[in-house]
Amino acid sequence: MTPNHHLDDVTVLSYSAGALPAALAVVASAHLERCAACRARLLDADCIGGVLMLQQRVDTPAEDARAAMLALLDAEPAIEPPAPPADIVQEPDSDRLPSSLHPWFGHSLRALRWRRVAPGVQRILASGIGGGDLMLLRIAPGSKLPLHSHGGNELTMILDGAYDDMLGHFGPGDVADLDGEITHQPVTSPGVPCICVAATDAPLKFSGWVARALQPLLGF
Amino acid sequence: MLLRAGHAVARNWSGTSQPEAMKAPAAASSLDSRCAKFVWTCSTPIPVAMKLPTGCIQNPPIDVFSAIEPVFRRAMHAVITGGNMRMMGSDQAVAEVTPFRAKRYVSPTPSKAAPDALYWSVQMTAVSLQRDRASFMRIYDHFSPRLQRYLRNLGVPESMADELVQEALLTLWRKASMFNPARASLGTWLYRVARNLYIDHVRRQPHWLPIQDGLDRLDHAESDRRDSQPESSFDQDLLRQAIDGLPPVQAKLVRMCYLESKSHSEISAELEMPLGSVKSSLRRAFAKLQVSMRTPR
Structure with missing residues (x-):
């Protein structure tokens, strides 16, 4: 399914520059795996990086460095090794998580072991990622989340189910690329739970006092 | 008319001494020659026949390369994409060409030209x-x-x-x-x-x-089936010019992003600039640079 909501241009730029915090980069990678349009924009951004890299003033390589490089070539096998098998499948499998999530959550959506953090909300937190928080969320169908904005940047990608908010309808593969200027209140679609992967580089800001009071307990 | 050509004049693109460069395969050497812009004395037909516009050879001196470049580019594209392997890496092809002799220097600029x-x-x-x-x-x-x-x-x-x-x-x-x-x-x-x-x-x-x-x-x-803009179809010089033409603030943000690998939040803190302004400036810069990439040659 072709996504309808994409990465912000500046997120693509930051990803290309290697400047996106680690947790956000995991979600961006997951979307890029599913979205040819965003991969095309990433190529544009990489072109800019390539030109900037080549514009720098440089000296000629030293002779000893050239000799060292040639010595490394001597040590290489004569025959080019075959490319490893692709681990990204072309045909979508509804149970298979995107590749960038495998190190943190495994391969299978159905095999996930959820932990309940609030009525209708389950979560799996990735540990040790550094550079922000990364989590999977499973929200019961027809649920309305508290109104909130974001202290920093948040990337959320839908893996299954859907939700609606002021920005539109978000289904599988869609990504919500949000920052502190957006206040929203997602409402999950009826039928199946909404499962998404979310990354933040700062805590959320809830508008209501109940949600604010529960925030330390929920860990958002 | 059949184009006559042969080995290129050995040429060093970076202007430095590079002994390895003298061992170039025939196709690479032929390509090296195209920016040298010499008028050549030709002796032996190359294996690939290419028609030239009338007057190219009959009325020298002219810039031969400019005249044959479109044809040459198509031939090299065929080499790169595997459509024509005769010019690349074939010992037979090497044997069939003979050295060029430089006759007269035409253009003062190519010695500074960067390889494309x-x-x-x-x-x-x-x-x-x-x-x-x-x-x-x-x-x-x-x-x-x-x-x-x-x-x-x-x-x-x-x-x-x-x-x-x-x-x-x-x-x-x-x-x-x-x-x-x-x-x-x-x-x-x-x-x-x-x-x-x-x-x-x-x-x-x-x-x-x-x-x-x-x-x-x-x-x-x-890559073979996607209907998108391949990078090779745009002129990288236009992108370079677009980067050089960015307003100072946008240029600084783009360089901090790419050449210092700083996140938007880090840039915002370092420049004491609101995060939203950092992002909107980068958005505008990216849009301008993308336009330059969509400009046809």
């Missing part, structure tokens, strides 16, 4: 198909100092930067067959390799490389 995407594509083809070390060392001589400077700017210590540059070039040697000139220039390809090594080794994100390999393979598989 087509030149590097030919070098990569020689590396991929022939495991040609001379072509590899031309790539090394041009790109390794730029990769080194890029990594040093990111704060990578010198010894580690040296190691990463070597690893980037070894990656090129090993994965040369993955390079697709229709999708990205060699500069872009090597930029990706260096950035990925930086994130893997310096930022210590061990899962980054396999993820990028997966995305690369996805692009590789799609």
Whole structure:
């Protein structure tokens, strides 16, 4: 399914520059795996990086460095090794998580072991990622989340189910690329739970006092 | 009329002494010659017949290269894409051409001209198909100092930067067959390799490389069927000009992003600029640069 909501241009730029915090980069990678349009924009951004890299003033390589490089070539096998098998499948499998999530959550959506953090909300937190928080969320169908904005940047990608908010309808593969200027209140679609992967580089800001009071307990 | 041609005048693109460069395969040498812009005395037909506009040879001196360039580009494109292998790497082809003799210098500018995407594509083809070390060392001589400077700017210590540059070039040697000139220039390809090594080794994100390999393979598989803008179809000079023409603030933000690998939040804090302003300026800069990439040659 072709996504309808994409990465912000500046997120693509930051990803290309290697400047996106680690947790956000995991979600961006997951979307890029599913979205040819965003991969095309990433190529544009990489072109800019390539030109900037080549514009720098440089000296000629030293002779000893050239000799060292040639010595490394001597040590290489004569025959080019075959490319490893692709681990990204072309045909979508509804149970298979995107590749960038495998190190943190495994391969299978159905095999996930959820932990309940609030009525209708389950979560799996990735540990040790550094550079922000990364989590999977499973929200019961027809649920309305508290109104909130974001202290920093948040990337959320839908893996299954859907939700609606002021920005539109978000289904599988869609990504919500949000920052502190957006206040929203997602409402999950009826039928199946909404499962998404979310990354933040700062805590959320809830508008209501109940949600604010529960925030330390929920860990958002 | 049949074009007559032969070995190119040996030419060093970087202006430095490069013994390896003298061992170029026939096709690469022929390509080297095209920026030298000599009027040549020709003696032997090359294997590929190419029609020239009337008057090219009859009324010298003229800039032969300008006249044949469109034809030459098509021929080289066929070589790169595998449609015509006769000019590349064939000993038979080498045997059938004889050396050019420079007759008269025409243009004062080509000696400063930088090698273009087509030149590097030919070098990569020689590396991929022939495991040609001379072509590899031309790539090394041009790109390794730029990769080194890029990594040093990111704060990578010198010894580690040296190691990463070597690893980037070894990656090129090993994965040369993955390079697709229709999708990205060699500069872009090597930029990706260096950035990925930086994130893997310096930022210590061990899962980054396999993820990028997966995305690369996805692009590789799609490149033949995707209806998108291949990089080789736009003029990189226009992108360079667009980068140079960015307003000072946008230019600074773009450079901080790419050449210092700073996040938007870090840029915002360092410049004491609202995060929203950082993002909107970068958005405008990206849009302008994309326009330059969509401008036809």
